[in-house]
Amino acid sequence: DSGVTQTPKHLITATGQRVTLRCSPRSGDLSVYWYQQSLDQGLQFLIQYYNGEERAKGNILERFSAQQFPDLHSELNLSSLELGDSALYFCASSVGGQGAYEQYFGPGTRLTVT
Amino acid sequence: EDQVTQSPEALRLQEGESSSLNCSYTVSGLRGLFWYRQDPGKGPEFLFTLYSAGEEKEKERLKATLTKKESFLHITAPKPEDSATYLCAVQAGSNYKLTFGKGTLLTVNP
Secondary structure: OOOOEEEOOEEEEOOOOOEEEEEEOOOOOOEEEEEEEEOOOEEEEEEEEEOOEEEEEOOOOOOEEEEEOOOOOEEEEEOOOOHHHOEEEEEEEEOOOOOOOOOEEOOOEEEEEO | OOEEEEEOOEEEEEOOOOEEEEEEEEOOOEEEEEEEEEOOOOOOEEEEEEOOOOOEEEEOOEEEEEOOOEEEEEEOOOOHHHOEEEEEEEEEOOOOOOEEOOOEEEEEEO
């Protein structure tokens, strides 16, 4: 158990809908990262927050957004969902926002868009 | 752009048959190289961080090494429970994201 929690574990929804994925980092960690894992693309970085502020962006679609709240939990919002958005979404956390800190991953949310 | 290539894509071993997995990388300003283990449908589990060429780290049957262009994950006398996908990732430059390779799927037969 990494100490990172994610809810829900599974999510099935229809195209065009909007969903929210939730992540709680390990105690003491200030950085939260979101990754998408699909069979063909592997693990892809989406976005990073550090202590409530956006720190880095990857190949995140405009339909996707995220935020980190004062209690450090984070939410990833996915809207106007398409079939291709079906994937595993992972949240990771690390203690700092600078330096080569290892990231600890949560169990993931499996999103299926039908 | 940071690039990470892992080989082989899949490796099948007999229990006790030692081998190595390769991770080659092209980055500007390596901050750290990370190895993770991932079981099907689970989140990646952190194994090692390597910071500079020549560094080595060990944990049970696993040993990770780093050169300026690649890293190896050596598996000594593997057991069936070592079966998993092993992922390599780099952190470089001013980015704190991890760039992952596609992974090596290791199967250890009893």
